[in-house]
Amino acid sequence: MNLKEKIKKLPSSPGVYLMKDSLNSVIYVGKSKKLKSRVKSYFQNSKSHSSKIVKLVKNLKDFEYILTDTEFEALMLECKLIKEIKPIYNKLMKNPKSYSYIKVKINEKYPDIELASESSKDDDNIYLGPYTNKNTVERALQGIKECCKILCNNTSQKAYGCLNYSLGLCIGMCLDKTPSQQYSSIFDKILNLLNGTDKSILEEMEYTMNTASENFDFENAAKYRDYISAVKYLLSNMKVVDFIKENKNIALLEYLDDDNFKFFLIKGNELLFSxxxxxxxxxxxxxxxxxxxxxxxxxxDEILKDSIEIGKEKLDESQIIYNYLKNKSISSYCKHIIILDNWLSDMNNMDIDNALNKLLFNLTNLV
Known part of the structure; x- marks a missing residue:
């Protein structure tokens, strides 16, 4: 059967597709809410195709597909297969080594924040993350340090300041003349920004960007625009990690049609039951x-009652779960409840009963 005939027989339902080359190797894994239209789009002449898609189609000789009941399952399965198979054309989720953390070095005279490839429980540092985009994290840290004027590039504390000190980007840690109270105040603002409780640094960045634009300094304005975007990425990522850690037990119900629904139980970033x-x-x-x-x-389950650790190997699953639950476009047919730990220890489980009543409310007229 040629590819065109195979595409015609594809169902218009959620699922995952696996593109293969002439050696029958999987070179790309994708997902879609409507498999037929998505796979078909690869073979339509379109100027909007990226160079990656053009190369992919040239090497494409066959494909397989796996049907799922919901888009959520397709997203989770795609993520799993990409990590297992590591197809050459999938780059977003295939390599956990590209992920990074922010290391907060607090046990120093001048505490610092820097990029780290791994987190550790064996040192006295604080680790934030993980983050999926190393370059964006690097840009965010650069912007934060520049805005706060702690972008020191000479910590040897010599008699003369570093280059950034002469440029006004360092308040003089390199000279060892910065009052500890002043630096501590700056660093507290940075930590409060990273945990989402104080966005005054972000506001300073926006002011600097707007001022530069008004003064026709478009290069500096563009630089701070990129800094702001990178910092907002950090804050968005933090929401995902915090949500998954705080809401460990999630019961999800998704309508398939008027007669059927799918029920999921999610523990942190693991799908336990469907x-x-x-x-x-x-x-x-x-x-x-x-x-x-x-x-x-x-x-x-006692084995699953430990606190949730969001490692870089499971960050993609965390983001899928968070984004799916927060997606307003699916809220009409997909609902969820959070099951608190203390509800599970209550012999009467009245809280669970009340939560399920809300979850099943829209089924009342159907059963």
Missing amino acids: EKYTIKNFSSKQLKSILKTKILFYFN
Whole structure:
């Protein structure tokens, strides 16, 4: 069967596709809410195709696909397959080594922040992250230090200042003349920015950008625009990690159609359970009892009760879960509840009952 005939027989449902070359090696893994239209788009002459897609199509000799019930499952499966297979044309999620952390070195006279490829529990430093884009993190740290005038490039503390000191980008740590109280105040602002409680540094960056633009200094304005974008990336990434750590037990219900729904149980960034249910086969009371039993079984597992660690190998899954739950466009047919740990220890489990009532509310008229 040639590729065109194979594409015609593709279903218009969610799933993952695996593109293969002449050696039958998987060279690209993708996902789509509508498989047929997505795969078909590769073979349509389009000026909008990137150079990567053009090269991919030239090497494409066959493809396979795996159907899923929901787009969420397609996203998670795509992520898993990319990490397992490491296709040559997938770059976004295939290499955890490209991820990075921010190391906060606090046990120094002048505490500092720097890029780190790994986090460690064996030193006295604080680690933030992980982050998927090393270059963006590097740019954000550069912008923060420049804005706060602690971009020192000579820590040997000689009698003369570093080059950045002469440029006004360093307040003089290299001369060992910066008052510790002044530096501590600056560094506290930086830490508060990184944990999202104080965005005054970001506001200073925006003021510098706007002032530069008004003075027709477009080069400096563009530089600070990039700094601002990079810092906002750090803050956005922090929301993902914090949400996953705080909301460890997630029950997700997604409607497939008027008669069926899929139920998921998620622990941090791990999908523990998924099952499809046909509404007409159960009363609302029966459904609630079934879902409650699954919740108590999976979330009460002693092995899984430890705190969630968001390592770089699992950051992609965390982002998929966070973005899917926060996506307003799917909120009409996809709902979730957070199951708190103290609910699980309550013998009556009334809180779980009330949460499930809300989750199943829209099924009332269907069962």
